[in-house]
Amino acid sequence: MMDLVLGRTYEGQNCSAARALEVVGERWSLLIMRDALFRGTTRFSDFQRSLGLASNVLAKRLDGFVENGLMEQRVHPEHPDQQEYVPTDKGRDLKPVVLALTAWGDRWAAPNGPPVTFEHEGCGGKVEAHLLCLKCGRSPDLAHVVAKPTRSRRRRS
Amino acid sequence: MMDLVLGRTYEGQNCSAARALEVVGERWSLLIMRDALFRGTTRFSDFQRSLGLASNVLAKRLDGFVENGLMEQRVHPEHPDQQEYVPTDKGRDLKPVVLALTAWGDRWAAPNGPPVTFEHEGCGGKVEAHLLCLKCGRSPDLAHVVAKPTRSRRRRS
Numbered sequence: 001m002m003d004l005v006l007g008r009t010y011e012g013q014n015c016s017a018a019r020a021l022e023v024v025g026e027r028w029s030l031l032i033m034r035d036a037l038f039r040g041t042t043r044f045s046d047f048q049r050s051l052g053l054a055s056n057v058l059a060k061r062l063d064g065f066v067e068n069g070l071m072e073q074r075v076h077p078e079h080p081d082q083q084e085y086v087p088t089d090k091g092r093d094l095k096p097v098v099l100a101l102t103a104w105g106d107r108w109a110a111p112n113g114p115p116v117t118f119e120h121e122g123c124g125g126k127v128e129a130h131l132l133c134l135k136c137g138r139s140p141d142l143a144h145v146v147a148k149p150t151r152s153r154r155r156r157s
Numbered sequence: 158m159m160d161l162v163l164g165r166t167y168e169g170q171n172c173s174a175a176r177a178l179e180v181v182g183e184r185w186s187l188l189i190m191r192d193a194l195f196r197g198t199t200r201f202s203d204f205q206r207s208l209g210l211a212s213n214v215l216a217k218r219l220d221g222f223v224e225n226g227l228m229e230q231r232v233h234p235e236h237p238d239q240q241e242y243v244p245t246d247k248g249r250d251l252k253p254v255v256l257a258l259t260a261w262g263d264r265w266a267a268p269n270g271p272p273v274t275f276e277h278e279g280c281g282g283k284v285e286a287h288l289l290c291l292k293c294g295r296s297p298d299l300a301h302v303v304a305k306p307t308r309s310r311r312r313r314s
Contacts, residue, residue, distance in 0.1 A: 020266060038304035101177040104250055109176035122301060123293045125290040126291045130288075135280055136277065140278075144278040
């Protein structure tokens with residue numbers, strides 16, 4: 001039912017954020033991807049241990065990720081009786097989304113300071129998400145970032 | 158129920174992404190914020206028209222945003238019989254999250270191209286979210302961005 005409602009949004013609004021949320025907007029989705037992307041979790045049992053969520057929900061999310069091409073399901077190389085779930089390029093591209101969410105949480109919902117920092121592997125530097133203006137090369141003030149439609153939002157067939 | 162489950166995650170994992178999702182992870186939350194942040198929507202009726210969602214759900218989300226300090230509720234200056242909902246700094250800080258989601262959707266879920274671009278108001282340049290390494294100053298390859306705990310993840314009282 002909710003999918004149908006969001007479906008209408010997607011068709012009416014032709015918005016990439018809405019389309020993204022159709023794939024990763026379900027409760028738990030981004031936390032599962034966070035574990036896969038930043039903690040290297042691949043096994044069902046490890047996701048479940050980390051997140052403590054019902055196995056039917058976890059199975060549904062992982063199946064959805066495979067179906068939508070965010071993860072590949074394959075036999076675990078060291079445990080042939082188990083499957084592992086490994087992010088694809090499409091899944092890995094969600095890293096900036098998790099980073100942006102984490103940055104917001106660090107600023108507004110982490111009274112004891114950021115529990116995790118993101119690091120440039122090899123270099124050791126801290127990695128942050130920044131907005132960049134491709135014309136002036138500066139990081140614009142958030143108040144001055146606006147959305148412009150690239151064409152009519154409503155498509156009629 | 159889901160809140161209780163996610164509550165456990167939050168306590169056990171001490172993760173800013175999880176905390177962020179507690180505030181904006183509910184279905185529709187980020188689309189409502191998108192309308193507020195990038196379309197200048199402030200009125201209940203305009204949110205409802207844009208999103209086409211049930212008024213009880215919209216009311217619950219907007220009340221939640223006010224309660225969590227993401228929006229301020231006030232009398233509409235031109236329509237004193239109506240309320241308007243205006244993002245606070247805390248709410249406006251979600252712009253990079255919406256941008257990151259949109260960028261992912263543009264890349265992986267917009268077969269007809271990006272419906273919207275983000276612009277640096279005044280300058281006119283296109284705005285993109287970039288990952289930046291604060292040490293080497295480069296934009297690291299996603300495969301080389303890793304999470305490092307800043308302290309023990311589990312807190313015991």
